[in-house]
Amino acid sequence: AAAPATNFLRNIVEADLAADRYADKHWAGQPGPASVQQAGPLDPARIRTRFPPEPNGYLHIGHAKSISLNFGLARDYGGVCHLRLDDTNPEKEEQRYVDAIVDAVRWLGYDWTAFGTEHYYHASDYFDFMYQAAEALIASGDAYVDEQNPEEMRAMRGTLTEPGTDSPWRSRPAEESLARLRDMRDGKHPDGSMALRARIDMASPNMNLRDPVLYRIRHAEHHRTGGKWCIYPMYTYAHPIEDALEGITHSICTLEFEDQRPFYDWLLGRLRDLGLLADPLPHQHEFARLNLTYIITSKRKLLQLVNDGHVSGWDDPRLPTILGLRRRGYTPEAIQLLCERTGASKSDSWIDYALLEQALRDDLDPKAPRSVAVLRPLKLVITNYPEDQTEECSAPRHPHHPEMGRRLFPFGRELWIEQEDFAETPPKGFFRLFPGNMVRLKYGYVIKCTGCTKDATGNVVEVQAEYLPDTKSGTPGADSVKVKGNITWLHAPTAAAAEVRLYDRLFTEANPSSGGKDFLEYLNPNSIEVVQAYLEPGTDGTPGTSYQFERFGYFVADREDSSTLKPVFNRTTTLRDSWGK
Ligand code: ATP
Ligand code: MG
Numbered sequence: 001a002a003a004p005a006t007n008f009l010r011n012i013v014e015a016d017l018a019a020d021r022y023a024d025k026h027w028a029g030q031p032g033p034a035s036v037q038q039a040g041p042l043d044p045a046r047i048r049t050r051f052p053p054e055p056n057g058y059l060h061i062g063h064a065k066s067i068s069l070n071f072g073l074a075r076d077y078g079g080v081c082h083l084r085l086d087d088t089n090p091e092k093e094e095q096r097y098v099d100a101i102v103d104a105v106r107w108l109g110y111d112w113t114a115f116g117t118e119h120y121y122h123a124s125d126y127f128d129f130m131y132q133a134a135e136a137l138i139a140s141g142d143a144y145v146d147e148q149n150p151e152e153m154r155a156m157r158g159t160l161t162e163p164g165t166d167s168p169w170r171s172r173p174a175e176e177s178l179a180r181l182r183d184m185r186d187g188k189h190p191d192g193s194m195a196l197r198a199r200i201d202m203a204s205p206n207m208n209l210r211d212p213v214l215y216r217i218r219h220a221e222h223h224r225t226g227g228k229w230c231i232y233p234m235y236t237y238a239h240p241i242e243d244a245l246e247g248i249t250h251s252i253c254t255l256e257f258e259d260q261r262p263f264y265d266w267l268l269g270r271l272r273d274l275g276l277l278a279d280p281l282p283h284q285h286e287f288a289r290l291n292l293t294y295i296i297t298s299k300r301k302l303l304q305l306v307n308d309g310h311v312s313g314w315d316d317p318r319l320p321t322i323l324g325l326r327r328r329g330y331t332p333e334a335i336q337l338l339c340e341r342t343g344a345s346k347s348d349s350w351i352d353y354a355l356l357e358q359a360l361r362d363d364l365d366p367k368a369p370r371s372v373a374v375l376r377p378l379k380l381v382i383t384n385y386p387e388d389q390t391e392e393c394s395a396p397r398h399p400h401h402p403e404m405g406r407r408l409f410p411f412g413r414e415l416w417i418e419q420e421d422f423a424e425t426p427p428k429g430f431f432r433l434f435p436g437n438m439v440r441l442k443y444g445y446v447i448k449c450t451g452c453t454k455d456a457t458g459n460v461v462e463v464q465a466e467y468l469p470d471t472k473s474g475t476p477g478a479d480s481v482k483v484k485g486n487i488t489w490l491h492a493p494t495a496a497a498a499e500v501r502l503y504d505r506l507f508t509e510a511n512p513s514s515g516g517k518d519f520l521e522y523l524n525p526n527s528i529e530v531v532q533a534y535l536e537p538g539t540d541g542t543p544g545t546s547y548q549f550e551r552f553g554y555f556v557a558d559r560e561d562s563s564t565l566k567p568v569f570n571r572t573t574t575l576r577d578s579w580g581k
């Protein structure tokens with residue numbers, strides 16, 4: 001594969017490597033996990049990145065972007081990317097999310113085992129260090145316990161134009177704060193009654209430096225540490241420490257954290273000066289999040305779609321979750337392709353959903369076998385073909401890969417064709433079947449339509465035609481009769497019945513979150529249509545098998561509901577972008 005295009009993050013990494021910024025493998029000197037320390041001065045890792053999801057929901061296409069960037073940088077620059085579960089918020093986190101995250105990252109094709117060591121971590125492993133660091137910050141005068149409740153603190157924070165006001169507890173003696181912090185830790189105070197805050201600057205123009213909260217009281221069970229703690233570090237305090245302990249060199253996050261960078265640097269600088277961490281420290285770099293049109297990635301809104309039954313679950317093929325994309329038929333390679341093509345940028349933008357579909361086509365076109373499906377069947381009777389006779393037709397499994405071989409399927413008197421391929425009264429420019437017209441049955445004979453049969457309500461229920469015996473595809477006479485139309489078909493007695501789910505975009509608006517109305521108002525009422533179709537004999541319904549059904553697009557056998565005996569296929573994407581046309 002071609003090397004990914006360069007971007008500002010790659011430029012930064014290259015400059016840092018050129019300056020030999022991490023030559024001394026400083027992670028060996030941090031008091032972090034043994035697997036990082038043991039790496040030692042001979043550790044071949046040149047940089048360290050991390051993907052740090054919070055296990056409070058399922059991963060989606062936006063996370064795939066972050067995964068691709070972080071693991072991609074490590075891969076391309078001889079480094080290591082850690083998978084770190086950022087589990088500092090016990091009420092919202094669950095083991096089932098941890099398991100799903102691990103599965104999703106693996107499925108996307110990334111591995112956190114590098115140079116023989118597994119780099120899989122949990123923020124909760126560092127709770128002891130974080131707590132010791134908190135005591136050290138109190139001792140050095142950099143933190144204090146504030147006994148105001150959250151509302152009182154908020155009221156004194158000031159605004160963007162007004163400085164904040166010092167808390168009455170701000171200048172209490174360090175010993176007093178230390179005693180209070182230990183009481184907090186020992187469970188002597190209720191949730192919200194007090195908090196540990198950094199002592200920085202209540203007049204800072206950066207609101208994040210106005211004495212941010214470092215620890216809060218939460219009497220909650222943690223999915224890993226159980227009841228050990230009743231105080232938990234804030235994300236903004238925990239995250240820089242996690243990065244430093246793991247020897248992360250490039251801490252890559254989305255733009256909304258740009259305002260947090262001064263605190264990130266302040267905290268790590270203080271802990272280094274206090275002798276708890278060593279230089280060089282990790283550096284935070286921000287990039288623009290991936291915004292795809294016609295989807296939503298907000299965890300809260302995804303949850304609402306699932307809980308209110310607008311979709312069938314977290315793996316509904318219409319959702320942009322990794323589970324949903326996978327079930328829809330998106331491949332890890334297609335998702336990687338999208339992430340690489342969209343690069344990394346410093347300013348927010350919207351990426352057209354069509355780019356994701358194109359990435360899938362580009363991935364599957366060279367490898368997906370072809371097959372025929374008749375999605376809306378109409379019976380066609382070849383009246384001059386004997387009733388008890390069949391013969392073989394054949395087609396390449398792939399038009400550009402003869403080595404994939406050929407597929408064989410029967411031709412006979414009774415066939416299925418698409419309803420849309422017949423018109424009793426043809427509109428202008430219609431080249432398919434109508435009484436008196438000739439078309440080619442793809443890979444078969446030229447036929448001439450002789451009429452149709454209708455039911456009591458006037459619906460066409462059967463079409464009749466005669467075949468021209470000398471015109472079979474692949475025989476010398478194939479081109480003796482020129483026709484404009486070429487239609488797909490299946491031999492009715494041998495075609496396999498299958499359910500096919502025709503998925504479309506879940507929303508009718510490119511940006512359902514800012515269209516002015518509630519996002520649910522923009523749900524596409526036609527985002528799924530289920531048809532009883534027929535498939536070419538031999539089409540494999542084993543869950544996860546992908547095909548290009550000729551003329552219709554890419555389809556995958558559903559992971560949950562399909563089987564070889566009872567195939568169920570999902571449309572992943574059409575052959576061309578036809579949205580809104
Ligand atoms: P929340 O913080 O609301 O729980 P989140 O989507 O930020 O949700 P995290 O688990 O914190 O979830 O995300 C893990 C990583 O994925 C973070 O580093 C985050 O920046 C990144 N990420 C999340 N959404 C996107 C996106 N749309 N594009 C790129 N990176 C993303
Ligand atoms: Mg989060």
Ligand code: MG
């Ligand atoms: Mg987040």
